[in-house]
Amino acid sequence: MKAADAIRPLLRVHQVREFTDAPVEPAALDAIADAARWSGSSANSQPWRFIVIRDAETIRKLSEANPPSTRSLATATAALAIVLSQEKGAAVSNAYDEGRAAERILIAASLLDLGAGIAWLGADARPQVGELLGLPEGRFVRTLVAIGHPTEKAKGPKSAPGAARLPRSETVFSERWSD
Numbered sequence: 001m002k003a004a005d006a007i008r009p010l011l012r013v014h015q016v017r018e019f020t021d022a023p024v025e026p027a028a029l030d031a032i033a034d035a036a037r038w039s040g041s042s043a044n045s046q047p048w049r050f051i052v053i054r055d056a057e058t059i060r061k062l063s064e065a066n067p068p069s070t071r072s073l074a075t076a077t078a079a080l081a082i083v084l085s086q087e088k089g090a091a092v093s094n095a096y097d098e099g100r101a102a103e104r105i106l107i108a109a110s111l112l113d114l115g116a117g118i119a120w121l122g123a124d125a126r127p128q129v130g131e132l133l134g135l136p137e138g139r140f141v142r143t144l145v146a147i148g149h150p151t152e153k154a155k156g157p158k159s160a161p162g163a164a165r166l167p168r169s170e171t172v173f174s175e176r177w178s179d
């Protein structure tokens with residue numbers, strides 16, 4: 001298989017913000033959570049805990065927690081919350097690891113023919129969401145991932161062909177920086 005064809009499933013991963021009413025199979029959510037918890041992290045610290053959310057009322061409340069960032073939760077039928085701890089010294093490292101897990105969640109959903117979208121909670125919205133999800137003291141959620149079956153529209157391209165990312169010539173250099 002050509003290298004470009006082998007990585008095609010990764011290039012297909014994109015942000016989905018509109019979902020149908022179809023529920024997500026519990027086994028699919030288990031598989032996505034496994035993909036997330038197997039992510040690599042600094043010194044294998046696994047700074048995360050994941051909350052799988054299927055309750056429609058909770059997901060609706062999450063969608064209202066920090067609009068427009070959280071708008072993808074308005075139609076999502078499931079969500080995954082990435083819970084971190086508030087230890088100050090590890091904030092950058094934990095955020096890096098959180099991003100690795102979040103992207104894996106998007107990839108896993110895409111491989112299962114589902115869609116997923118990252119929604120960030122600003123600092124003001126976090127205490128309210130912490131209470132909603134029953135977080136203990138010292139834990140917070142910044143990243144919610146909306147999950148569901150994408151609508152036909154959400155499956156389609158959002159940009160003109162070739163326009164979704166900067167061209168390779170502007171982003172990838174060989175051997176030395178190049179203007």
Ligand SMILES: Cc1cc2nc3c(=O)[nH]c(=O)nc-3n(C[C@H](O)[C@H](O)[C@H](O)COP(=O)(O)O)c2cc1C
Nearest residue numbers: 013014015016068069070071072118119120121164
């Ligand atoms: C760190 C990070 C935070 C993001 N926060 C949000 C968010 O709060 N709400 C949202 O709808 N999308 C959010 N996104 C999704 C980006 O807007 C999206 O990845 C970008 O527009 C590219 O879209 P595409 O992957 O569909 O091409 C976030 C992405 C990242 C990496």
